[in-house]
Amino acid sequence: MPELPLWSFPAAQEITEVLEWRTDVLTSRAGEQRIGLRPRPREIVTFRHRLDALGMARAAELARAGFAGDWHVPLWHMALQPNADLAQGATEILLDTGLSDFRSGELVAITVDGREAAAVSIASVLADRLILAEPLGLQLPSPAVAAPRITVAPIRAGVLTSAIEVTRRRQGDGTVTASFLLRDAPDLVAPVLPTYLGRPVQTDPSLVRRPLSASLRRAVEYVDTGFGPVVVEPLGDVFERSETITLKAQGPFARHSLRRWLWSLRGRQASFWLPTWGRELQLRAAMTSGSTLMRVAPVASLQAYVGRAILLEMPTALRFRTITAAIAEGADHRLTLSSNLGEPVSLTTRVHFLTAMRADADRVEIQHGAVASEVTLPVVEVPA
Template sequence: MPLWPHAPGWEVVEALEWATSVQEAESDAQRIAARALPFRTLSAAFRFALPGSALPLPSLAEAEALLREIGAGPVDLPLWPESVAVGDLAAGAVSAAFDTAHGSWQVGERAALRARRDRAVSASPPISAVRPDGLDFAAPLTEAIPDAIAAPVRAGRLASAAEGAATPGVVDLNIGFQVVGGPLVPAPAAATLDGLDIFDGPVLAARQSPLAFDRPARVTAGPAGPVVAEALRDWHEARGEILTLDAGAAARWARRGWLHARRGRQVAFWAPSLRPGLTLAAPLSAGAAAVTLPTPPEPDQLVGRGIRLSEGGAVVHRRLGAWAPAGAGVVAYAIAAPGAAFTAAAAVSELRIHRLDTDRVELLHRGLDLTELACAIVERPA
């Protein structure tokens, strides 16, 4: 199987796509998974030198020949979004030392190795052992690789036509590859509330969609009778978007694991509300059975919601129960004892139950260190 040896430019788009069949119901919806693992596609721009160019780049002719050879068949594809820096590798080296916990490293597969300054793979030795602190190669390296970058290799195939635009001496080809198979990335450890994971950032932005509320209806009409509109559920959905930025291999791997655990539009989670935050109306003791909040416009709307209390390193998540007036302009909601005391100045966030609002999510990887995710979400009933 040929290897795609070319390294992408600064940005790589990784798309994960599930398939969920959603059946509407009055109080919620049934979600049926049609795919155990997501389709995974990697898209990036690859730069090649045009004939006659003196630039130190792979030639376009070589790339075209390889693309013709691949055709619709399989190709060994370096997973560049899982790349890690492994330092200098000497000629004859039979191992590389780095943390292997945050990548798809597997015995029998290959490791793509290249110098950081190069745009092509220098070596792709088979992996004979995967240790927590490094890899062992089945054969020694035939040449030294300074300031090496390593990426796991998986079978893939072309997912799109190679298209691009030429500038003097170079051409940038935009190519998409689909990764064939691949392991289920384990979910990262996360706090939970009533059995659901709590999404706790880091969040750069959370915004509500301009047309955020939706309550679908089924409209029927007889040949000569009146039109009948019947609501399919008894609540309005509020849609929005969160934008996250993760730095480093560990955070990038954890974000991918979190997405795998969501399984597209299937698994719900707690997340900060897209609405303005809350404040405490009075201090909260460690054994308190109720939390006092300024009276909201509709106190019943907070019943069943969650809150996140944080102050001085203490972080507590609780669900709000029945409420009762507690004085002028304040109400008290029943909660389980927080186990820690908080002053009235503590940071308070409202938590609501959400799901992803799409089966396709895209991770934008910038270099080795940064990953951006813009994710559509939708609230579900508490």
């Protein structure tokens, strides 16, 4: 089998990664059932390369020779810097392999000072290093290279999904854009998040700092005969809150955790808790450590409180509870929680509603910049 061509050009601008699942959502009046039809996503990555005249010519000739075939594609959005300098003759690269997608028996791309990458075969992958199948040689431009000058990225097989675009600013300066559909998607493990009632709780601090937009609705049908009043007929019993959230991850660990969390959603299939961060429940009295009674300013009807999950921002940790009963007490409402907090609750404690949500799209687009990754995700409320 002939060796696959290497798309060796380093990405000089923002990288776009698209993850596509497929979920069948069966709706009913009381809720919905979600069936995952594609357990692992399709991955499409788009690279933009800033190249000189020779680089643009090489890209054009590579495309001409192998456009319809498979390629070896360095995944620059998963690239890492080694933890130690590299020298010619070395057979190990020290780095945290758990933060990327290195695989035994596959290839790794090595680039120095942003030049074109060279591929090296991986013999085995350990937690803190890559063991190479052969010593480094011509992959390095000098006998020893400092770690900050080196970038190491995993390589996966892929196919081009669209035409390669070349935009020239001048004769010797241009941008080449290429999109690849990657093969053999990994099976990433969900990150460790706080959980409540069997669901993970998304408490990423970047979500708190980003603007949240929300819409509130219920499925209805408007009946208009044209001769009288318009009649509204409910089509479902579930009230829906939909939002668009933005998450930002900076640094290799946070970036990898973000991708793992998106993987765990499996498109529209899995649900999670999302705090409103709206401080809806404002305390009217402090609580003792053993109390389950919370006195708050009225914000809803008494029946609307029951069964709602809440989040309390305690000094030691975030606490999650469920409201089991509600009564009026003078001008306030007194809520009964599922259990006590185990520590005093001050009057200034922030309390938010928790909403069970799922992604409202099977297609997720991640923008990978030089120092951070960002994703904007539509989510919709599901029955708790």
